[in-house]
Amino acid sequence: MGAPPPPPWRPFELLLAGLFAACWLVILLDLAGLTPLAGLLDMGLYPLYGVAGLAGTLAGHAFVFRARSQPLPAQRRLLLLYLAGPPAVPCLLRAMAPPAAQLQAPLVPLWTIGVFAVFFTVPLLLRRSSL
Numbered sequence: 001m002g003a004p005p006p007p008p009w010r011p012f013e014l015l016l017a018g019l020f021a022a023c024w025l026v027i028l029l030d031l032a033g034l035t036p037l038a039g040l041l042d043m044g045l046y047p048l049y050g051v052a053g054l055a056g057t058l059a060g061h062a063f064v065f066r067a068r069s070q071p072l073p074a075q076r077r078l079l080l081l082y083l084a085g086p087p088a089v090p091c092l093l094r095a096m097a098p099p100a101a102q103l104q105a106p107l108v109p110l111w112t113i114g115v116f117a118v119f120f121t122v123p124l125l126l127r128r129s130s131l
Helices: 011-031 045-067 072-084 088-095 099-104 108-130
Strands: none
Touching: 011 072, 011 088, 045 072, 045 088, 045 108, 088 108
């Protein structure tokens, strides 16, 4: 009998899941008007896209590293965590921008998710090309 596979979620990943869920919850509360975030942080677009790219790269590499030793159902749960969670951070940072900046560029949260997705995909493609 071989060794059992490692658990699908480690304590650090549970902590990340809680952090990302809290970020998404704060964003939803802001959209509902219960927690006004606008104007709390004046971050330019280049640093924001940098945060999205960094989050995508880290999440992509972490997913590739963790998913390689997991069965398919556990890989799907990990993919959900690493693909849906980290975009909450740049979206939350954008929700904290001044209202005038948000009105001038209303599609920035969508673009940050796109930047995240591109940088998330690169480690997956590199892993597939090395197999």
